[in-house]
Amino acid sequence: MSSTPVALRAPVRKVELTVDGETVKVPEGSTILDACRREGHEIPTLCFGPTITPKNACRVCMVEVEGARVLVPSCSRTVEPGMVVHTASDRVKHSRRMVLELLGSSVDLSTTANVERWNHEYRADPGRFGRPSFSDAGVRDAAQAGHHHLPPAGDHAIAETVHQPATVDNDLYVRDYAKCILCYQCVDACGEQWQNTFAIGVAGRGFDARISTEFALGLPDSACVYCGNCIAVCPTGALMPSIEFDMRLAGTWDASRQTATDTICPYCGVGCNLTLHVQDNTIVKVTSPADHDITSGNLCIKGRFGFGHVQPRPAP
Amino acid sequence: MDLHFHDARATPVEQAAVDALLGPPVTGWAGGERNATDRHGSTGGADRARAQRPHLLPALHAVNDRVGWISPGALNYVCQRLSVPPAEAYGVMTFYALFSPTPRPPRVVHVCTDLACLAAGASAIERELTDTIGPAGAPTADGTATWHRSPCLGVCERAPAALVIEAGSAPRAATVCPASPETVAAAVRGEPPAPEVRSIAAIPQAVRGDRDSLVLLRRVGVVDPASLDDYRSHGGYEALRRAIALGATGVIREVTDSRLLGRGGAAFPAGRKWEAVARNPVRPHWLVCNADESEPGTFKDRVLLEGDPFAVIEAMTIAGYATGCHTGYIYLRGEYPRARQRLEGAVAEARQRGFLGDDVMGMGFRFDVELFRGAGAYICGEETAIFNSIEGLRGEPRNKPPFPVDEGLFGQPTLVNNVETLVNVLPIVLGGGPAYATIGTDGSTGTKLFCLSGRVASPGVYEVPFGITLRELLDMAGGVADGGVLRAVLLGGAAGGFVTPDGLDVPLTFEGARAAATTLGSGVVLVLDDTVDLVEFVLRIAEFFRDESCGQCVPCRVGTVRQEEALRRLANLGADAGRRGGDDIAILADVAQVMRDASICGLGHTAANAVESAIERLGVFS
Numbered sequence: 052m053s054s055t056p057v058a059l060r061a062p063v064r065k066v067e068l069t070v071d072g073e074t075v076k077v078p079e080g081s082t083i084l085d086a087c088r089r090e091g092h093e094i095p096t097l098c099f100g101p102t103i104t105p106k107n108a109c110r111v112c113m114v115e116v117e118g119a120r121v122l123v124p125s126c127s128r129t130v131e132p133g134m135v136v137h138t139a140s141d142r143v144k145h146s147r148r149m150v151l152e153l154l155g156s157s158v159d160l161s162t163t164a165n166v167e168r169w170n171h172e173y174r175a176d177p178g179r180f181g182r183p184s185f186s187d188a189g190v191r192d193a194a195q196a197g198h199h200h201l202p203p204a205g206d207h208a209i210a211e212t213v214h215q216p217a218t219v220d221n222d223l224y225v226r227d228y229a230k231c232i233l234c235y236q237c238v239d240a241c242g243e244q245w246q247n248t249f250a251i252g253v254a255g256r257g258f259d260a261r262i263s264t265e266f267a268l269g270l271p272d273s274a275c276v277y278c279g280n281c282i283a284v285c286p287t288g289a290l291m292p293s294i295e296f297d298m299r300l301a302g303t304w305d306a307s308r309q310t311a312t313d314t315i316c317p318y319c320g321v322g323c324n325l326t327l328h329v330q331d332n333t334i335v336k337v338t339s340p341a342d343h344d345i346t347s348g349n350l351c352i353k354g355r356f357g358f359g360h361v362q363p364r365p366a367p
Numbered sequence: 368m369d370l371h372f373h374d375a376r377a378t379p380v381e382q383a384a385v386d387a388l389l390g391p392p393v394t395g396w397a398g399g400e401r402n403a404t405d406r407h408g409s410t411g412g413a414d415r416a417r418a419q420r421p422h423l424l425p426a427l428h429a430v431n432d433r434v435g436w437i438s439p440g441a442l443n444y445v446c447q448r449l450s451v452p453p454a455e456a457y458g459v460m461t462f463y464a465l466f467s468p469t470p471r472p473p474r475v476v477h478v479c480t481d482l483a484c485l486a487a488g489a490s491a492i493e494r495e496l497t498d499t500i501g502p503a504g505a506p507t508a509d510g511t512a513t514w515h516r517s518p519c520l521g522v523c524e525r526a527p528a529a530l531v532i533e534a535g536s537a538p539r540a541a542t543v544c545p546a547s548p549e550t551v552a553a554a555v556r557g558e559p560p561a562p563e564v565r566s567i568a569a570i571p572q573a574v575r576g577d578r579d580s581l582v583l584l585r586r587v588g589v590v591d592p593a594s595l596d597d598y599r600s601h602g603g604y605e606a607l608r609r610a611i612a613l614g615a616t617g618v619i620r621e622v623t624d625s626r627l628l629g630r631g632g633a634a635f636p637a638g639r640k641w642e643a644v645a646r647n648p649v650r651p652h653w654l655v656c657n658a659d660e661s662e663p664g665t666f667k668d669r670v671l672l673e674g675d676p677f678a679v680i681e682a683m684t685i686a687g688y689a690t691g692c693h694t695g696y697i698y699l700r701g702e703y704p705r706a707r708q709r710l711e712g713a714v715a716e717a718r719q720r721g722f723l724g725d726d727v728m729g730m731g732f733r734f735d736v737e738l739f740r741g742a743g744a745y746i747c748g749e750e751t752a753i754f755n756s757i758e759g760l761r762g763e764p765r766n767k768p769p770f771p772v773d774e775g776l777f778g779q780p781t782l783v784n785n786v787e788t789l790v791n792v793l794p795i796v797l798g799g800g801p802a803y804a805t806i807g808t809d810g811s812t813g814t815k816l817f818c819l820s821g822r823v824a825s826p827g828v829y830e831v832p833f834g835i836t837l838r839e840l841l842d843m844a845g846g847v848a849d850g851g852v853l854r855a856v857l858l859g860g861a862a863g864g865f866v867t868p869d870g871l872d873v874p875l876t877f878e879g880a881r882a883a884a885t886t887l888g889s890g891v892v893l894v895l896d897d898t899v900d901l902v903e904f905v906l907r908i909a910e911f912f913r914d915e916s917c918g919q920c921v922p923c924r925v926g927t928v929r930q931e932e933a934l935r936r937l938a939n940l941g942a943d944a945g946r947r948g949g950d951d952i953a954i955l956a957d958v959a960q961v962m963r964d965a966s967i968c969g970l971g972h973t974a975a976n977a978v979e980s981a982i983e984r985l986g987v988f989s
């Protein structure tokens with residue numbers, strides 16, 4: 052009988068660096084964010100998600116690395132031996148405050164986790180730029196690259212926002228792009244990194260950049276397969292299952308009264324883990340754990356949306 | 368890839384335009400007739416799709432050139448041909464200002480409202496056009512034309528300027544210079560503009576017969592840009608011969624010894640980049656000649672490309688030889704029709720005569736040049752955005768590290784250099800690096816092309832050794848136009864800073880500019896006198912950055928908007944009683960710092976430079 056050799060994992064080398072004056076040792080390949088979190092430093096993140104390659108677009112997680120001319124995104128920069136990192140210098144704090152103010156003044160962050168606390172901590176005042184602007188449906192979709200638009204005549208007290216009405220074009224989920232911080236995660240989840248469906252992309256340029264299907268077609272006409280894997284990664288609630296959206300609108304959504312129960316999807320042999328979110332004895336949402344080694348938080352339409360038969364849907 | 372396409376179909380005309388570029392479709396999967404083998408086997412999958420992706424921008428150009436806009440059906444067809452998901456292709460096409468996703472008349476007149484043209488009265492043209500033709504973007508009564516405001520068209524020496532682009536079976540593009548309400552209205556009606564002046568007209572030194580001081584520009588206006596033989600009879604291809612005698616490492620040694628610094632704005636030592644690419648064991652290597660030239664007030668590369676296109680090709684060949692690249696892309700901005708035509712001709716002739724191809728000049732190495740046309744995006748001049756643009760992705764800058772010398776175009780080691788940087792290599796190779804380094808100063812060697820525009824008596828490109836002062840340069844150009852009173856000079860472009868009349872003794876070197884807290888940038892010297900409304904000028908800079916931000920990172924995407932809003936409020940302070948100007952000055956300072964500290968790329972890092980310097984040095988709002 053031949054014995055199978057036990058596969059030994061190559062030892063992971065450790066890298067030593069300094070974070071806020073303390074020496075830290077972390078496995079090679081870790082990000083600065085990993086190193087900071089291990090040491091208990093809280094670093095705010097917005098566009099970063101555990102299942103998607105960091106796009107480092109929001110710039111709220113910036114830290115100062117000695118020797119670098121500009122600040123460095125901790126969520127994506129890997130550690131190097133001897134790095135000297137400052138997570139709370141004046142430059143860092145200024146930049147955090149400003150990112151929170153700039154985003155907060157242009158995007159509805161009411162369903163983004165932790166923002167209120169961070170605003171307080173960094174003394175961010177998103178209201179300082181002026182009154183928020185409002186737009187009708189389709190206005191942002193029609194903006195063309197490089198074409199300058201001026202504020203409504205004479206009204207210089209307006210701070211432009213990405214406001215637009217929520218897009219409700221199917222029964223399963225709502226796209227409320229007034230809440231979108233353009234983290235690119237949904238695009239990457241729909242495309243190359245998970246689903247390989249490529250129903251959505253980033254369109255337009257600059258402040259007019261937006262998540263869109265081709266020619267802003269409705270989802271039913273697009274390539275969307277309603278797996279909802281974009282919802283799973285969306286950090287802001289811009290993408291939301293219709294049930295949750297409607298309940299929030301009606302004021303009946305109450306996370307504090309919800310329980311989460313893990314189970315296994317009954318539909319097919321893949322055996323995805325499901326987490327059933329139950330409020331008042333009714334399933335109100337289904338997710339999958341982001342750290343689950345089969346799903347990484349992803350599901351298909353059946354697992355994510357096909358729970359209506361278990362019990363009657365709550366009246367919207 | 369299993370792609371989903373909605374129902375819209377390309378018209379036969381759109382289809383033919385794409386097929387003229389890509390050849391006829393061979394399978395039903397790629398938008399052709401279904402044939403018997405279509406149901407069997409794969410058509411190449413992801414690798415094939417990836418390999419075809421660089422055709423995306425050229426294919427979008429093909430449609431836009433033919434019909435003037437890109438319809439849903441045309442986009443579908445392009446996507447089928449190239450296996451690109453339509454949502455991604457839509458994201459790419461809506462990134463570029465020259466493409467329209469909505470119906471648009473075939474003839475579009477782009478009226479420059481940027482800095483040099485603003486100083487030359489572009490606002491009056493804009494107003495007049497709005498009154499007589501209609502608002503920007505609206506079609507004319509007969510539906511054949513429209514006009515748009517445009518960022519700098521790179522012909523600032525002839526400001527104000529316009530560019531007419533007409534789609535059709537024989538698409539055309541032509542510069543309208545100088546633009547006036549009459550000439551632009553004629554262009555809108557479809558009358559061909561007056562022929563462009565010769566390239567030499569952009570070089571006052573040459574016009575005056577003062578050619579001896581010219582090194583980079585010495586052939587412009589003398590040599591026939593369409594003739595390889597004429598190029599050779601003016602010393603062309605001697606440098607390549609010499610380069611091959613020196614060998615690749617020899618060439619790099621000369622470039623390093625010359626201490627040549629990049630002329631695209633970042634002033635990085637060229638020798639270090641060349642060496643890093645040459646040494647990189649990963650193959651293949653790629654070369655990119657950055658001819659995106661879109662910094663407002665910059666037009667030096669255009670003059671080189673139009674006036675001496677073979678010099679650019681020869682310099683690229685040397686760079687390719689020295690660093691082990693077999694293909695060099697010239698990324699040319701979409702608004703340079705004459706440069707495009709000259710380069711197309713020069714590349715074709717060099718290829719036909721064996722100066723490009725599998726065995727360059729019979730010397731036993733392979734090198735070819737691909738001309739790649741941009742489509743209206745300043746950001747694509749950023750050295751990593753240019754890769755994404757060529758690869759058929761949105762022209763968003765990439766995160767650095769990795770740097771281009773390690774992972775650049777197609778993820779491979781890549782040398783990116785500005786046109787002017789590359790052309791410097793010819794005198795370096797011919798005369799030797801150390802000799803070159805004796806010109807200029809210790810920190811800034813060689814000669815530099817400066818783009819003088821605005822309210823200056825003789826605008827144009829000036830070639831001078833590094834180290835002369837701004838005052839001397841202005842004197843060479845005859846001082847302020849019409850005997851006006853100098854208010855300020857914008858040095859380095861929209862990403863640069865202002866110099867006041869008492870600062871004119873700043874030596875024009877990289878180190879001198881740095882010491883004066885400004886930058887030479889791309890060589891912009893834009894002269895402002897008391898006829899120019901400084902507030903309007905600064906606002907235009909802020910508009911530019913807002914319009915040209917790629918939108919990827921928050922500090923720049925939102926910061927450029929907040930910067931413009933605050934400036935508008937300051938400009939209208941009198942009418943806006945509710946606010947104190949101090950709030951807006953503080954907003955500008957706060958936004959400036961976060962853009963500088965936390966943006967991804969150089970656009971965000973520099974988007975507040977000129978605004979800050981206008982407030983601090985020119986006191987525009989005090």
Ligand SMILES: Cc1cc2nc3c(=O)[nH]c(=O)nc-3n(C[C@H](O)[C@H](O)[C@H](O)COP(=O)(O)O)c2cc1C
Nearest residue numbers: 629630631657659660748749750784785788969970
């Ligand atoms: C927003 C932005 C636009 C740029 N545009 C250009 C350009 O049009 N041409 C250019 O040569 N360099 C441009 N650059 C600089 C390039 O990133 C890069 O530094 C340069 O091409 C390197 O060539 P060099 O070393 O020969 O200067 C730009 C940089 C930024 C940040």
Ligand code: SF4
Nearest residue numbers: 231232234235237285
């Ligand atoms: S919709 Fe959500 S996931 Fe997508 S870019 Fe916006 S915030 Fe990110």
Ligand code: SF4
Nearest residue numbers: 316318319323351354
């Ligand atoms: S979520 Fe979809 S793939 Fe996963 S087990 Fe259920 S049916 Fe199968």
Ligand code: SF4
Nearest residue numbers: 917919920923968971
């Ligand atoms: S700084 Fe501006 S242009 Fe550069 S990546 Fe960020 S948003 Fe894009």
Ligand code: FES
Nearest residue numbers: 107109110112126
């Ligand atoms: S969390 Fe790192 S850049 Fe957004």
Ligand code: FES
Nearest residue numbers: 479483484520523
């Ligand atoms: S051509 Fe108008 S500013 Fe350059």
